Amino acid sequence: MKHNLKTHPDKVGTNSEPLIGAHESIAGGIHKAFERAESVGCRVLQVFTKNSNQWSAKPLTDEDIANYKTTASKSSIKHVIAHDSYLINLCAKDRSILRKSREALLDELNRCEMLGIKYLNFHPGSHMGAGEKEGIRMIVDSLSWVHQQANGYQVKSVLETTAGQGSAVGHRFEHLREIIDGVDEPERMAVCIDTCHIFAAGYDIRTEEVYERTMKEFDDIVGLERLVAFHVNDSKKPLGSRVDRHEHIGNGAIGEIGFRCLMLDTRVQEIPKILETPKGKDLKEDRMNLRILEKLAKT
16 A cells, blocks of 8 residues: 555654554553553553543642653653543533533643643544434534633544444544534544444445545545544454444454554554553553554554
8 A cells, every 4th residue: 555645744753663552541640651651662652631430530730740741751652642531421411411521521621731732532422312413513512612611722622433332423424524514613623533433333444445445435524634543443343333342453353454454554654543452450462462563564
């Protein structure tokens, strides 16, 4: 595969070393994630900025921010992406949940801005029976409100593709396009492709032919210039299952050929690729999956 496409100006990659990494724990402080990431060979990193299963968290202290920035400045890892709390639902039918979701996303943006993290990744939301059109409308309203409160922030809001499990919005590229077009400040929006999610949603990437077709469809509808990250996960479930279950690279229904297509695609060479695959405390699974991606980038 040999492709050429002008990439986002924030994306700075290398021709010799693929921009691959993993989501790592922030136990002991957000800055501790750098050490974990470096220990397994990450070149990029994804983190939570707070406990992902709680609505609220202690505000970041001056010490927290200083520790993070000092560690980041000394680290070989120069690309960091934040992931928001799993509780947030920007199109919740329950008004109290919707209010808490908006306020929680604003808090996450605040944290990223204070830490100097450029991208906050989040799932668009689940309409809970209200329907996709209403769900998209509410997500647009939520993001416009949040952006208004976070006026002038540098951090980008990154929509993640979803598997379409339950009533999740974002399993069609058209959903992402509608959200981006609908918000008051579309220039603040970017996109992350999760390989497991798009596969479960029905976008095949298992061979060069279908991978190319899916990437062309994404480019035609959303635009590769909006793409700032990949979540690189194989899928436990089959194509179109609408079930979100991550598997180790090459061990799932996508298989190594699909990931080889991704790793060799020069259009997305400079875009960070982040593992969210299962792992234990010793992180040996991260080492294994990163080695596989390194190998596929050279074959």
